[in-house]
Amino acid sequence: MKLILPDGSFRLLDQEPSTVEVILQQEGVNPAEVMVTRDGKLITEDTLVRGDDELRIIRISHGG
Amino acid sequence: MSPEPVCTGIPACSVCGEPAIIHQRHTGRYLCGTHLVTDIGNRVSDTIASQQQVISGDRVAVALSGGKDSTALLILLHRLFGSRNDIRLVAVTVDEGIYGYREATIRSAESLARRLNVEHISVSFGELFGDSLDTLLKGREQQACSICGILRKKALVVGAERAGATKLATGHNLDDEAQSVLMNVLRGDLFRLVRNSGTDSGGQFIPRIKPLMYVQEKEIASYLMILGIWEDLPECPYSIHALRREVRSILSGIEYRHPGTMLRLMENKKKVETAFSGKTIGEPVGRCQECGDPCNGRLCQCCQLRHSLGR
Numbered sequence A: 001m002k003l004i005l006p007d008g009s010f011r012l013l014d015q016e017p018s019t020v021e022v023i024l025q026q027e028g029v030n031p032a033e034v035m036v037t038r039d040g041k042l043i044t045e046d047t048l049v050r051g052d053d054e055l056r057i058i059r060i061s062h063g064g
Numbered sequence B: 001m002s003p004e005p006v007c008t009g010i011p012a013c014s015v016c017g018e019p020a021i022i023h024q025r026h027t028g029r030y031l032c033g034t035h036l037v038t039d040i041g042n043r044v045s046d047t048i049a050s051q052q053q054v055i056s057g058d059r060v061a062v063a064l065s066g067g068k069d070s071t072a073l074l075i076l077l078h079r080l081f082g083s084r085n086d087i088r089l090v091a092v093t094v095d096e097g098i099y100g101y102r103e104a105t106i107r108s109a110e111s112l113a114r115r116l117n118v119e120h121i122s123v124s125f126g127e128l129f130g131d132s133l134d135t136l137l138k139g140r141e142q143q144a145c146s147i148c149g150i151l152r153k154k155a156l157v158v159g160a161e162r163a164g165a166t167k168l169a170t171g172h173n174l175d176d177e178a179q180s181v182l183m184n185v186l187r188g189d190l191f192r193l194v195r196n197s198g199t200d201s202g203g204q205f206i207p208r209i210k211p212l213m214y215v216q217e218k219e220i221a222s223y224l225m226i227l228g229i230w231e232d233l234p235e236c237p238y239s240i241h242a243l244r245r246e247v248r249s250i251l252s253g254i255e256y257r258h259p260g261t262m263l264r265l266m267e268n269k270k271k272v273e274t275a276f277s278g279k280t281i282g283e284p285v286g287r288c289q290e291c292g293d294p295c296n297g298r299l300c301q302c303c304q305l306r307h308s309l310g311r
Helices: A020-026 B033-050 B068-081 B102-116 B125-129 B141-162 B174-187 B190-194 B217-227 B243-257 B261-275 B301-308
Strands: A002-004 A010-012 A034-038 A041-043 A054-059 B022-024 B029-031 B059-063 B088-095 B119-124 B167-169
Touching: A020 A034, A020 A054, A034 B217, A041 B217, B022 B217, B029 B033, B033 B068, B033 B217, B059 B068, B059 B141, B068 B088, B068 B102, B068 B217, B088 B102, B088 B125, B088 B141, B102 B119, B119 B125, B119 B141, B125 B141, B141 B167, B141 B301, B174 B190, B174 B217, B174 B243, B174 B261, B190 B261, B243 B261
Parallel strands: A002 A054, B059 B088, B059 B167, B088 B119
Antiparallel strands: A002 A010, A034 A041, A034 A054, B022 B029
């Protein structure tokens, strides 16, 4: 699975099918502070994702 | 009857059964993009109506930084009032002068106001206070948010006055409001905790309204994604110094584990407000001896700050 982080960098995860929430928690990210897209479409934190998915984490707080 | 779920590993919208894009944890509902847009529009409309935030004849100055909250606010207000002849919207943008941060959001604000055909007024710290925020903050970076907050509030009021506004709408969302409640409790600031700048104006200042106060930050970001106008804008370089940043992180974690916490904070603030209704906390509201703005004490916060900055 390809995981694109808010700063634009990415990581390849050897991941069993699991929910977005589990992946975010593994990455130390609070699901309330981000949006996650798969193939450009928003998905909820309890969506099931698989090994060939590409996920993008988008941080929503910018301050100011 | 609940809609049939769509079998794609994606939860189904609680309204129509299409793939959901957000889980509203505080209500337990899942919503697709279409129904999130409808739901937010309805909630904002209800907030405005229940608090009489906007009435016929109002000229509403909309604080438009170009960030996500103010962008959503102007779009929502334009959808509600854009075709009304008895209510006018004017966007007001403040350029604090934050190098590498504000340029992109100002471009975004200008573009949105033009696209919606909404009158747009800009005021800058340079024009009002003689220098950019970057310059004013030299050696005082730790106080960035306090200083910027005071000056930006003043700049917004100047912009709203220039627009001839009867209301000043800001894009504060539920997360912002709940954070403020918690911060005021942590600081022991009862005056700010019970103050309601939307109704307590007494005719002394332009009432502030917050139509997004019951919409979560994540819902607003998702709303803009669905409309196709989400922009991944840079983070304010000074936000690392803010107490709010710490409170935001703590509160969003609690909200995720205990959905509804932020709404309960708001409900409790309302109870405290009611309990103190009609009572004067601290000094009564008077006028600043230098600029004439309403304040508690001899000088308003902005004039006190100007003195301390040597301006």
